[in-house]
Amino acid sequence: MTPEQHATYRKSGYVVIPKLFTPAEMKPWLERLSGLIRGEIAPSEGMLVMRDVMVAKGVVQPERPEDAIAKVQDFDSDPVLRTYSEHPRLLAHVEGIVGEDIAAIHCMLINKPPGVDGRHPFHQDLLYFPFGPASRIVASWTALEPISRERGCLSVVPGSHRGELLPHKNPDWDYVNGGYFGAVGVGAHPDRVHLEMDPGDTVLFHPILLHGSGRNLSKGYRRAISTHFASSACRYRDGADTSGNRRYRMIRGRSTPGGILEPDAEAPTEPAPEPSTD
Ligand SMILES: O=C(O)CCC(=O)C(=O)O
Numbered sequence: 001m002t003p004e005q006h007a008t009y010r011k012s013g014y015v016v017i018p019k020l021f022t023p024a025e026m027k028p029w030l031e032r033l034s035g036l037i038r039g040e041i042a043p044s045e046g047m048l049v050m051r052d053v054m055v056a057k058g059v060v061q062p063e064r065p066e067d068a069i070a071k072v073q074d075f076d077s078d079p080v081l082r083t084y085s086e087h088p089r090l091l092a093h094v095e096g097i098v099g100e101d102i103a104a105i106h107c108m109l110i111n112k113p114p115g116v117d118g119r120h121p122f123h124q125d126l127l128y129f130p131f132g133p134a135s136r137i138v139a140s141w142t143a144l145e146p147i148s149r150e151r152g153c154l155s156v157v158p159g160s161h162r163g164e165l166l167p168h169k170n171p172d173w174d175y176v177n178g179g180y181f182g183a184v185g186v187g188a189h190p191d192r193v194h195l196e197m198d199p200g201d202t203v204l205f206h207p208i209l210l211h212g213s214g215r216n217l218s219k220g221y222r223r224a225i226s227t228h229f230a231s232s233a234c235r236y237r238d239g240a241d242t243s244g245n246r247r248y249r250m251i252r253g254r255s256t257p258g259g260i261l262e263p264d265a266e267a268p269t270e271p272a273p274e275p276s277t278d
Pocket of ligand 1: 112
């Protein structure tokens, strides 16, 4: 990451890296997504292919299999898709934020089809990660095709990463996909910025940054691939349940005793990473 990109990340809580991936690099991920959605490829262990809520409830009858699926969650056991989370060019940027010891803590493909609501309310991803410091956690989100506002691009609230983790709840909408919680009292934030992106463009964002996305009003697809990363030295917050169904995996460097992959290990000789003062 260049010093300018790092400065942007610290100031705004996100940075867009243009064209981090080439079309040739993304083609296998798109083909794999298509194969999974069409049932031509069996999901690998732990992977979840999620239908959109409007399809699941029978409100929308999809014409094609691609019109039915909202997300493919937890692809880290898939030999093709995991090459995204392991890509050296991506990890070089991630390392600048979380440090050398990098774990992948969540990965997914997002397939926002036309014809469904598909909105994601403004939220903070730290809600899903009971550990910190937040400055050593980062999301990467890569556009797999042109993603305009009409296609339901990501929206972010610059600088909101300097706030606290807010309470979240289900938005008061008719159809909300499972797990799409919204930060209470945020709504369509007046300071939001719409991140229109070209294929391969990748946004890295802080887990306290308020972000969400709108409907896909186009007739095309809106596909993206995303992984959250954390320093292996992150520690669970006091009282956090460390026994759950974690699918965290070291990607680079080493695991840290007492950290997120070894929460019950003997207290480390090295301290947890300092939160960034930026
Ligand atoms: O891609 C989207 O529409 C939103 C993704 C997102 O914010 C998330 O899953 O946390």
